[in-house]
Amino acid sequence: MTRNEAASDTLVIGGGVVGAALAWGLARAGERVTVLDDGDIVLRASRGNFGLVWVQSKGAKMFDYARWTRRSADLWPEFAATIGAETGLDLAYEKPGGIHFMLSETELEAARARNFAMKDVTGPDDYGAEIVDRHELDKIFPGLGPDVIGGSYGHHDGHVNPLKLLRGLHLAMEARGVRYVSNARVEHVSKDGAGFTAETAKGRFSAAKVVLAAGHGTTELAPALGLDMPLRPEKGQILVTERCATRLLPMPTHVLRQTDEGTVLIGDSHENTGYSTASYTPVLTDIARHALRCFPALAALKVVRSWGCVRVLSPDGCPVYHASETCPGAFAIACHSGVTLAAAHAMELADVIASGSFGDRFAAFHPRRFSHAQAH
Structure with missing residues (x-):
């Protein structure tokens, strides 16, 4: 196994939307970053998702997730504009709001109850979801089917072309000097003196910090760094x-x-x-x-x-952010909402990782919540 001598502050393992957003954000914070990515034959959710930037209904069972989702939605316009300015690529991001159609009174009442429960979750920021009746929906969507009786309209919802998002992040990484290594499946990652080492078919890579953002591949790599990622x-x-x-x-x-x-x-x-x-x-x-x-x-x-x-x-569907206690400088990030949270990952979470510690900021996303749930 050859050793790759190019110096990096942080290794990011995984080049999908989550890993790429973090890598770009870390480079934006002034770090030297290397991204180790598997080939496109892997399970890459970044290329198969729906492309929603969605706020309503997120975090109904974890209010910290609701607030973090709303924060990311608020950052998305600036994020999309910045990526566009750095790459010349339009991500096709729009924020016209979004509708969840209801086909029964049961669904409508459940949505009404959820929106009422969530209205104060974001504090002074409006949760931004309201029930609209069929008459109002007909003004927005001419030609609705007769089974649609109403809907929930989210003011902060939007969408993006997810393929252009992934491409834009990779172009932006390159523009900021991120080193991207493809077909470099990480077989093992370990603590190495003051830093970390990742072993791949393309050599051995080292850095002071490491971020596991490889989707389902994170679960296998995490234990070696004292990280727990139940996915x-x-x-x-x-x-x-x-x-x-x-x-x-x-x-x-x-x-x-x-x-x-x-x-x-x-x-x-x-x-x-x-x-x-x-x-x-x-x-x-x-x-x-x-x-x-x-x-x-x-x-x-x-x-x-x-x-x-x-x-x-994750077991509860919410993000898992874990900073290792036994191997400081090692982080693992996983979530279902990689597109929605891309802006927050790139423009805020990356800065926190660059600082070297989460502190208490993301305590709600720690995997210990699953063991607590089992205990009760």
């Missing part, structure tokens, strides 16, 4: 229509999103199938059927492709 896979499938020259959807919904290229993404399956990314017709049929109940005009569009992607979820 579980969940598959989601997506249908994609042909491009439509007209704007059918003025804003994203929780199951439908029209992209900047004109296609419509249709999704929202939640499947316990392990690490499988296979697409199955019965699930896709259910997805399509639900979409047509919401917006029958989609029946005129051809479906051109579909895919399955594996989400990165």
Whole structure:
């Protein structure tokens, strides 16, 4: 195994949206950063997600997560503009708000109760979700199906092209001098004197700090650094229509999103199938059927492709941020909402990691909460 002598302040393991956002943020903070990334054959949620920057319903069972999500949504306009200015790439980010359609009184009452419970969570900042009736929805979405009885409108919701986001982050990393090493699967990471060493097929890399941000790959690497990252896979499938020259959807919904290229993404399956990314017709049929109940005009569009992607979820679905106590300088970051939290990761979490310690700031995201839950 050869030793790579290029000096770095921090190794970031994982080059998806989470790792790339942190790497760019660390470089922005003045650090020398090396990103060690696996090949594109890995389970890369960054290339298979829906592209929502979503606030409503996030953190209903963990208010710190709700506040952190809202903080990221507030940072997104500046974040997108900064990445665009540094790379010349438009991320196709928009913040028109978002709608969660309700097809039954039970769903509507549950949403109303959730919005009421969440209205004061963000303190002086408005949670920004309100119930809208069918009459109001018809003004926003002409052509809704008869089964839609109302919805929840989130003022702070938006969407982005996730492929352009990932590309933009990598271009921005390069512009700031981040060293990106592809096809460098990390086989082992360890404490090495005052720093850390990661062993890969492309050599051995060392730095003063290390950040594990490799999605499901983080779970295997974490124990060697005194880190605990309990993660579980969940598959989601997506249908994609042909491009439509007209704007059918003025804003994203929780199951439908029209992209900047004109296609419509249709999704929202939640499947316990392990690490499988296979697409199955019965699930896709259910997805399509639900979409047509919401917006029958989609029946005129051809479906051109579909895919399955594996989400990165903790036991409670909320982020896990862990700073090692036995190996100071080692961090592990994992979350399902990598796109929504990209701005906060890049513009705030990276600065905290650069300082070398979380302190008490992210105590709510510590994995000890899972052992506490089991104890009770």
